[in-house]
Amino acid sequence: xxxxxxxxxxxxxxxxxxxxxxxxxxxxxxxxxxxxxxxxxxxxxxxxxxxxxxxxxxxxxxxxxxxxxxxxxxxxxxxxxxxxxxxxxxxxxxxxxxxxxxxxxxxxxxxxxxxxxxxxxxxxxxxxxxxxxxxxxxxxxxxxxxxxxxxxxxxxxxxxxxxxxxxxxxxxxxxxxxxxxxxxxxxxxxxxxxxxxxxxxxxxxxxxxxxxxxxxxxxxxxxxxxxxxxxxxxxxxxxxxxxxxxxxxxxxxxxxxxxxxxxxxxxxxxxxxxxxxxxxxxxxxxxxxxxxxxxxxxxxxxxxxxxxxxxxxxxxxxxxxxxxxxxxxxxxxxxxxxxxxxxxxxxxxxxxxxxxxxxxxxxxxxxxxxxxxxxxxxxxxxxxxxxxxxxxxxxxxxxxxxxxx
Numbered sequence: 001x002x003x004x005x006x007x008x009x010x011x012x013x014x015x016x017x018x019x020x021x022x023x024x025x026x027x028x029x030x031x032x033x034x035x036x037x038x039x040x041x042x043x044x045x046x047x048x049x050x051x052x053x054x055x056x057x058x059x060x061x062x063x064x065x066x067x068x069x070x071x072x073x074x075x076x077x078x079x080x081x082x083x084x085x086x087x088x089x090x091x092x093x094x095x096x097x098x099x100x101x102x103x104x105x106x107x108x109x110x111x112x113x114x115x116x117x118x119x120x121x122x123x124x125x126x127x128x129x130x131x132x133x134x135x136x137x138x139x140x141x142x143x144x145x146x147x148x149x150x151x152x153x154x155x156x157x158x159x160x161x162x163x164x165x166x167x168x169x170x171x172x173x174x175x176x177x178x179x180x181x182x183x184x185x186x187x188x189x190x191x192x193x194x195x196x197x198x199x200x201x202x203x204x205x206x207x208x209x210x211x212x213x214x215x216x217x218x219x220x221x222x223x224x225x226x227x228x229x230x231x232x233x234x235x236x237x238x239x240x241x242x243x244x245x246x247x248x249x250x251x252x253x254x255x256x257x258x259x260x261x262x263x264x265x266x267x268x269x270x271x272x273x274x275x276x277x278x279x280x281x282x283x284x285x286x287x288x289x290x291x292x293x294x295x296x297x298x299x300x301x302x303x304x305x306x307x308x309x310x311x312x313x314x315x316x317x318x319x320x321x322x323x324x325x326x327x328x329x330x331x332x333x334x335x336x337x338x339x340x341x342x343x344x345x346x347x348x349x350x351x352x353x354x355x356x357x358x359x360x361x362x363x364x365x366x367x368x369x370x371x372x373x374x375x376x377x378x379x380x381x382x383x384x385x386x387x388x389x390x391x392x393x394x395x396x397x398x399x400x401x402x403x404x405x
Contacts, residue, residue, distance in 0.1 A: 077230065077255070077300050078106070081126050081293040085110040091120075123264045123286035126295040175312045175366050176259060179237070185262040188238045189270075196308060199342045200395015207307060208244045211334040214402050215303040218332050219250060222302055228252040229302045234291055234323075235259070235309035239267035245305070246284050247276045253283040257291070264288055292318040296326040303332055310337040310401075311366040320382035327405040333384075335401040337375075340368030342397035372399070379403055 073089050080087060087106040101121025108114035118124035178184060184192065197203065202210070215231065222229035229252050233242045236256035245254045258264050264286050271277055277284070289295050291306075292315040304323055313319045323333055340347070343366050350359045361367075369375050372391050379389050379401070388404040 077296050078124070078126070078287075079295055079297055080108040080111075080114055080116075081128075081289060081295040083108060083110060083114070084298070087116065087295075122268055123288055125288045127259065127288045127290060173314050173362055175364060176314050178365070179258075179312060180260045180262060182262040185238060185260065185266040188263070188266070189240060193237075193240060193308070196398070198396070199338055200393075200398035201308065201336065202394060202398070204240050204244070207336060208241055210400065211241070211303075211305050211307075212245075212248065212250060214334050215250075215305075215332055218302050218330060221330075230255065230300070231303040231305060232257060232296070232301050232326075234294075234304065234306045235312065236267060236286075237263045239270050241305060241307050242267060242284070243271065243274055243277060246271075246280055246282045247274070249280070249282070251282055251303075253285070255285045255287060255296075257287045257289050257294075259288065259290055261288065291315075292322060294322040294326050298325050299328050301326045301331055302328055304334070306333075306335040306337075308336050308338075310335055311343075311369065313367065314362055316367050316378060317381065320378055324383040324405060329405060331405045333401070333403040333405075337369065337399050337401070338366070339372075339393065339397040339399055340370045343368055369399070375399065375401070 074086055075089060078087050078089075079085060086109045088109065090105045090107075092103045092105065101119040104118040104120065104124060106116040106118070106124065106126075114129045116124070116126050117130045193204070201207065219229045219231075231245055231251045231254050233239075233245060233254065233256045236242045236258050237260075239256055242254060242256040245251055256264075256267060258267070268286060271284070271286075287295065291309075291313055304327055306323075310316065310319075327333060346365050347368050350364060351357065353359075372393065375391055376386075376389060380386055384403045384405065390402040392400040392402075394400060
């Protein structure tokens with residue numbers, strides 16, 4: 001991959017609260033558990049620091065997975081997005097005397113060339129390996145300036161730009177790359193998301209309550225059996241629902257995922273600023289990934305949420321198949337999206353700009369789901385049983401989807 005594209009797909013990080021530095025109390029417990037007290041003298045200061053650093057690393061390792069030798073750990077959920085092979089994780093970076101995060105390296109169990117990166121103070125980047133040297137097109141997401149400019153361009157013109165650039169090094173997929181813009185990330189909770197009310201969306205608090213209510217039987221069953229429960233917030237954007245899942249105290253682990261670096265960066269900023277999350281016992285991970293290549297083990301997720309997201313997934317069929325794959329038996333999928341009628345004017349403009357011809361799906365501003373029956377067929381084709389699929393329309397064009405595997 002070209003150097004500038006690789007640089008743009010920054011390494012970033014893991015867990016919000018799963019990877020926050022240990023509290024003073026936990027550090028004290030860790031240090032006091034050593035066989036012999038550590039006494040600092042002029043001769044052994046460096047050795048003392050080394051030992052303390054090692055102890056703190058072990059404390060972190062113990063919070064994220066099963067540890068092994070050489071500071072490598074395995075996460076029971078995370079896998080290589082392409083091969084679905086397990087990933088081993090190692091930590092490196094400043095801990096003592098610094099607020100900087102820990103650098104993460106994740107290696108595929110079957111292919112040492114597939115190496116992923118991340119930081120504990122940002123997110124884990126499982127979108128593509130950092131060691132991938134293959135030649136690829138430059139995506140708009142790797143150019144914040146271009147992405148921001150295209151955000152201000154009407155959808156039909158965006159499609160024309162993409163079509164005109166098809167023989168160049170630019171790859172632009174409107175429904176994916178719109179949300180890689182820093183300007184959209186900034187605006188998302190400052191009026192953008194609130195505007196969905198015009199389509200009938202109930203508002204974040206009410207929508208969260210609907211999702212929590214639907215997930216409750218699955219989560220209660222895991223709690224009663226003493227097993228850890230996990231909820232995924234796919235296409236989490238700025239963490240609007242991620243923060244609510246984490247602060248609810250209902251879930252042992254929350255994994256927030258998005259394709260967009262700028263969305264995850266804004267999500268992390270808001271998470272850091274939330275004092276309730278800082279005191280939460282819920283493990284919180286941020287992961288950059290593609291919903292069409294979900295980096296989780298099969299049959300591993302109890303509850304899967306996607307708020308106002310499906311209309312932004314270019315590979316909708318493959319994405320839904322992946323969701324079905326990662327859900328545990330009895331696991332539940334809750335999603336909200338738009339009926340295509342809400343975007344009718346945009347679709348008409350796209351067609352007009354394309355000489356009256358339909359625009360290729362990959363060049364559309366959004367997925368235009370024409371009917372509830374069409375949505376149902378997508379879910380059935382992904383593997384869900386018909387009697388376990390419920391689709392509800394609220395208001396003019398808000399669709400609420402509930403599915404059980």
